[in-house]
Amino acid sequence: MNVNIIIQQVINFLQLGSIYALCALSFTMVYGVARLVNFAHGSIFGVSMYVLFFASTFLFERIKSPWFVYVIVLIIASVVTSLIALLLESAAYKPLKNAPKIAVVVSSVGAGMAIQYLILNLAGSKALRMPALIPNLRIELAGIPVPLYKIMVIVIAILTMVILNVIIKGTRLGVAMRAVSQDRIAAGFMGIDTGRVVSASFVFGAVIASVAASLYGTAYSIFAYDVGEGIIWWSFIAAVLGGIGSISGAVLGGYIIGAISIIAPILLPVSSYKDIVAFAVLIIVLLVKPTGLMGKKDIEKI
Amino acid sequence: MTKKNYSTGKNEFLWQLAILLAITLTLIALKEMRLVSTSFLLILQYIGIYAILTLGINIVNGYLGVFSLAHAGFMAIGAYVSAYLSKYFFTDITMFAVSIMAGAIAALLVGILVAIPSFKTKGDYLAIITLGFSLIVQSLLQNARFVGASKGLNNIPKFTNIYWVFGCLLFAVFITNRFVRSKYGRSMQAIREDETASNLVSVDVRKIKTIAFALSAFLIGISGALIGHLLGYTSPSAYGFVNIVDGLVMVYLGGTGSIVGSIFGSAAWQLIVQLLKQLDTWRWVVGGILLIFVMVFLPKGVFGNMELDDLFRIIKEKINRKEPGRGIRNG
Amino acid sequence: MAEKIVSLKNVCMYFGGIRAIDDIDFEVEKGRVFGIIGPNGAGKTTIFNVITGVYIPTSGEIYFHDNLLNKLMPHTIIDKGIARTFQNIRLFEDQTVLDNLKIAHFSHTRYGLADVFLNSSRYKEEEQRIEEESIKILNFLNLADLMNKKAGALPYGEQRRVEIARALCCKPEVLLLDEPAAGMNPAEINDLNQLILKIREQFNLTILVIEHQMRLVMEICEEILVLNFGKKLAIGTPNELKNNPAVLEAYLGKTN
Numbered sequence: 001m002n003v004n005i006i007i008q009q010v011i012n013f014l015q016l017g018s019i020y021a022l023c024a025l026s027f028t029m030v031y032g033v034a035r036l037v038n039f040a041h042g043s044i045f046g047v048s049m050y051v052l053f054f055a056s057t058f059l060f061e062r063i064k065s066p067w068f069v070y071v072i073v074l075i076i077a078s079v080v081t082s083l084i085a086l087l088l089e090s091a092a093y094k095p096l097k098n099a100p101k102i103a104v105v106v107s108s109v110g111a112g113m114a115i116q117y118l119i120l121n122l123a124g125s126k127a128l129r130m131p132a133l134i135p136n137l138r139i140e141l142a143g144i145p146v147p148l149y150k151i152m153v154i155v156i157a158i159l160t161m162v163i164l165n166v167i168i169k170g171t172r173l174g175v176a177m178r179a180v181s182q183d184r185i186a187a188g189f190m191g192i193d194t195g196r197v198v199s200a201s202f203v204f205g206a207v208i209a210s211v212a213a214s215l216y217g218t219a220y221s222i223f224a225y226d227v228g229e230g231i232i233w234w235s236f237i238a239a240v241l242g243g244i245g246s247i248s249g250a251v252l253g254g255y256i257i258g259a260i261s262i263i264a265p266i267l268l269p270v271s272s273y274k275d276i277v278a279f280a281v282l283i284i285v286l287l288v289k290p291t292g293l294m295g296k297k298d299i300e301k302i
Numbered sequence: 303m304t305k306k307n308y309s310t311g312k313n314e315f316l317w318q319l320a321i322l323l324a325i326t327l328t329l330i331a332l333k334e335m336r337l338v339s340t341s342f343l344l345i346l347q348y349i350g351i352y353a354i355l356t357l358g359i360n361i362v363n364g365y366l367g368v369f370s371l372a373h374a375g376f377m378a379i380g381a382y383v384s385a386y387l388s389k390y391f392f393t394d395i396t397m398f399a400v401s402i403m404a405g406a407i408a409a410l411l412v413g414i415l416v417a418i419p420s421f422k423t424k425g426d427y428l429a430i431i432t433l434g435f436s437l438i439v440q441s442l443l444q445n446a447r448f449v450g451a452s453k454g455l456n457n458i459p460k461f462t463n464i465y466w467v468f469g470c471l472l473f474a475v476f477i478t479n480r481f482v483r484s485k486y487g488r489s490m491q492a493i494r495e496d497e498t499a500s501n502l503v504s505v506d507v508r509k510i511k512t513i514a515f516a517l518s519a520f521l522i523g524i525s526g527a528l529i530g531h532l533l534g535y536t537s538p539s540a541y542g543f544v545n546i547v548d549g550l551v552m553v554y555l556g557g558t559g560s561i562v563g564s565i566f567g568s569a570a571w572q573l574i575v576q577l578l579k580q581l582d583t584w585r586w587v588v589g590g591i592l593l594i595f596v597m598v599f600l601p602k603g604v605f606g607n608m609e610l611d612d613l614f615r616i617i618k619e620k621i622n623r624k625e626p627g628r629g630i631r632n633g
Numbered sequence: 634m635a636e637k638i639v640s641l642k643n644v645c646m647y648f649g650g651i652r653a654i655d656d657i658d659f660e661v662e663k664g665r666v667f668g669i670i671g672p673n674g675a676g677k678t679t680i681f682n683v684i685t686g687v688y689i690p691t692s693g694e695i696y697f698h699d700n701l702l703n704k705l706m707p708h709t710i711i712d713k714g715i716a717r718t719f720q721n722i723r724l725f726e727d728q729t730v731l732d733n734l735k736i737a738h739f740s741h742t743r744y745g746l747a748d749v750f751l752n753s754s755r756y757k758e759e760e761q762r763i764e765e766e767s768i769k770i771l772n773f774l775n776l777a778d779l780m781n782k783k784a785g786a787l788p789y790g791e792q793r794r795v796e797i798a799r800a801l802c803c804k805p806e807v808l809l810l811d812e813p814a815a816g817m818n819p820a821e822i823n824d825l826n827q828l829i830l831k832i833r834e835q836f837n838l839t840i841l842v843i844e845h846q847m848r849l850v851m852e853i854c855e856e857i858l859v860l861n862f863g864k865k866l867a868i869g870t871p872n873e874l875k876n877n878p879a880v881l882e883a884y885l886g887k888t889n
Contacts, residue, residue, distance in 0.1 A: 106551070107597040110593025117590070237430060290422045291427065492728070506706075
């Protein structure tokens, strides 16, 4: 393999890994704070894709500046998905606060299914092509041509992670979120409005998913109604691999899954075996370290 | 379980046996005397097959209290092994039982392996491992040429009929019922409540988990064998995420830790699916919303940890109102 | 010399940098009521946890008779003849009292899966036997009236006794009681003292008991281990400890 291909593949890996990492982050945010494996999250990602598609198609006919359009459609998608996430929380999750944990999971499965097929019924099953949200220029990296949008995808993803980190480490809301994720009851006693913090985590999850959707749309452009299913599965697996609830674990897991997705098809005869490799890695990691790579080992108190 | 004790559970068992026997006889009458349409007969077979599947899932997800998503994988193994055998080796219907058993035992053996991660891993982590198992099975089948890769197996002899279905269901109910009332069943429910405490009152947790997964896989394997021989074909796409959800819905709709609930869950969901069929793709939207409603209003399912006699007792108490508060969960 | 039934040799249990118990060394004679006292966090429950296999000790050896217990699974250790109760009651709350006891018969219920599916006579006999034995134990502890109640619905004091009954169903030689008197008033503690002596007599037990209530410890324990910050501070009879200045200062002095 020549250097050119290797660099292209490294960039492909960073691109895919960044998208997985962001999705895993959005997943882990909700899990860490609300203690809920939100199976509807994939559908929220799907909604995001469609909002981005329709809004950008509409705006590109009227507005010339692509960056301006990108920011506007991202805001629209974030708002729409946040509202849906909040609606889900109040209609499908909150009423189940005292029910067995599994009831909420099943409820979220139902919500995910309903939303996904709502998209199918409203927008059709035809695959769509996302308009180029980020202008497709070519730049030279050490003499090798690299599409600008790929670099931008990576940069925007990492920027989002950094901003998220700052929010979680440095703001009052972030501190409250960390408190709730560690001990919800104790956090409540300390005067934290846990209900609001949980809702905030749903909004965060939706916004990050929207950013991730915009990057996914930029990177791969073709999508259909079930786009959320695949991408969110892999990011869920990434989150679990890293240790669900752990922010750094989600990022690590995202890049590992990204690496497997890029490397495995090169080495294996059948490209779909990459799923098997990813699952095998996951299962082995969990067998050795049952709470994921960065997950805290919990010692049961007796 | 709120039984007085397990040795008097016999009466109830005979009860259930009698009910099922009556149902089966009715079905025979329905089929032979052509009292109902063939499409309705087909729906009844779906209900029976999915009731076996639901019972199997319920053993691990309900009684043992482990959230497993391995059932699609077990079902695929049961379906493929039995279909392959009756397509190429046991082409005569007299050997159908052998094919079913082979499929079920293949699933059982794999079930023992799938139990191993459950020794140390719990909750959401275990859910993802078992999901991984199901999707790996699907992926392997998609790439396995000798079983038709993604097209799957076609021209499987259509051996399944209403007798086979309800015969197998009766067998599954019998096995499950005996199992959950034994020390194994008691231990499963103890593990569900408190694994460490169970271990510390001498319950061999790993052994119980292994047996539970094995039995669960065995029953699910039977349902897979039946469905393949009912449709005449089977393909990897029938064992994906939608089918995992399908199984979960029936378990949690009917109620965890309940035999009657498993049958009810299967019947209710299959009928709902049939009714919603006219809605085309909208049925998934309606189905999803329905699922949320069921969970919000009946978080333990219709028959959560109840059998028929528990239900009768509660109804009786409701009518008499003499002994309030002996509800199912909070005593 | 009387027979040693439980012995710990230089047992340490570290969680990361925390030394929950550090170099613990003691032997318990058969038939004794052996007390373990110490302030909160001194490592008392950790000793029970390493004996019953919940934790694998970082170093040291634990013997039951002459059997090394160190790396055995909890149920194997229980099966050998050690049973315990829990500081925070851990009954199977959704199950009836009787079922709680039957579950604890697991390791010595002698039937297999084939007996279950074939409804063999051995299955029926064994089920009947464990039911009768459970009821006998419930009668002994005056709990028979409650056997069809959900364990979680019982008041606290009764739950404690059901837990003792459940532990007895494991047919132990050694019974570990973790703060059995927690939350009890003096009259109840007197009853509990009588009960502990009575079950020792009846079931021929050696009893290890963790307690804060001096009343219980001083009245019924024949030998007491005093822990402080995971280390052995002293060991001896109640009278010896009463006069031990180190113990008085570290523990008894502050409590009384």
